[in-house]
Amino acid sequence: MDRILEEYFDLDVMFDPENLDKVLEGFWFTVRLSIIAGVTSLLFGLFLAVLRQTPGRWGALVRWPTIAYIDVFRGVPALLTILIVSLSLGALSAPDPDTGEDGPLPRFLGVPDWFGLPSPFWYGVIALTLTYGAYLAEVYRAGIEAVPSGQSEAARSLGMSHGQTMRHIVVPQAISKVIPPLLNDFIALMKDTTLVSVIGLAEVVQVGRDIQNETFNSSALMLGAILFILVTIPMARLVDYLIVRQQRKTQRTGGGGDDDGPDPVALERGRVPSAGA
């Protein structure tokens, strides 16, 4: 029993000042990575979702590539995307080994070190944005389709263009409908940031493994897990609360204008926040 307790919860390992520092610093990477990749994914996903709604016959030229993009990046594991992005961007910006010619990609893009953060951090941001942008585009789409068609008909009958109707009428309502599922995917994204450890970012998993290698004890990894739980469980509860509040609101308004399109919140209910990837 003591062996077991010690393996997972050795307080000497956990709270060794040096280890604790490292783990907290690693988790701080995780938090920053989650927030930055979260924001860029939210914006990129919305961009994709709006492109997907381009109307008309010629709009297909925009719609189809967008759908293809979303399908591809939802279908590829985030881990693979992270590896491909990091290895290829670095390689493309490196000088040609034979001729010494510059690579096709400028160095500041190929090996980004913006704001003093290491390039694996930015590879992680790029790869997670590519992946989660595709996921979130589908969440937004559910929201856009849940806005009753009468809303855009009313806007269009007032002479507003498709773009104005999307921007001022449909998208604001769509977003407020999908905040809970978006938050859910944010929890998944946060957990997926640990995948960036494979390209050498000293985030919480990487640090925990280093300590494990030194001490042959899993307590630092456990500490990382506890830190995650401290953040993700309150967020999951927040999602639940928002869903309940939204349902109450829908019931109160009698679902008056809510009669067509799937209800994205109902779709999401019961889906316990879990790594979507």
Place this chain on the structure above:
Amino acid sequence: MEASATSQPAAVGETVLRLEGVHKRFGKLEVLRGVDLDIKRGEVVCVLGPSGSGKSTLLRCINLLEPPEEGHILLDGQEITGQKKDGVDFVRRRVGMVFQQFNLFPHMNATENVCIAQRKALGRSDSEATEKAVSLLRRVGLGDKLGEYPDRLSGGQQQRVAISRALAMDPEVILFDEVTSALDPELVKEVLDVMKELASEGMTMVVVTHEMGFAKDVADKVVFMDGGVVVEYGPPSEVLGNPKQERTKKFLGRVLEH
């Protein structure tokens, strides 16, 4: 309307909206099978008919929410069918529409609902649009609800906001699609009163309705539709008072029974 009220008398009698042989299909279902109509400026035209007769589709064709497959629609003598996209926006700014389900924008308060299209589609300034919105909302008796959101308004109040929203665009014609059908009985009157006032000011209106009293008292012309065609068309005294067609008689008999 302040402006149009003065220019109206001279223009009354001139054709504003003309439909020639309008057809609309949804897949195999032919909802409109050749509709002809001639609507003059300042006229109030009520469209009656059993459900599924194509009344609402007719309105949706007129403002091109459902472009017709065949036939012509002329607004001020100008063909609007088969237009390019810009033309569609142009038509919709001149033809207002009020819906059965109000379709107010729930994330905007009453004033914002009336302002948004003025600003975005007509390019009016914020203050100009707000001034117009406030004066219209006051006229329909909602001066104390300017900042309320739709979910805090009764159905009748919401519908009056929706009418103000359509009026704010200074349309030449307003289409009313069963605008009292979703209202509790005690709220119907306040909406019909607003419509009567509009009619008396000379607004050109096409009204799909089940309100026989409104049709009898307010309409200049009544259109009876069935099976996607106009069965009977004329002043209410004739169509309602002395119908010639068997189908019209049967429909009126059923409606007036209760």
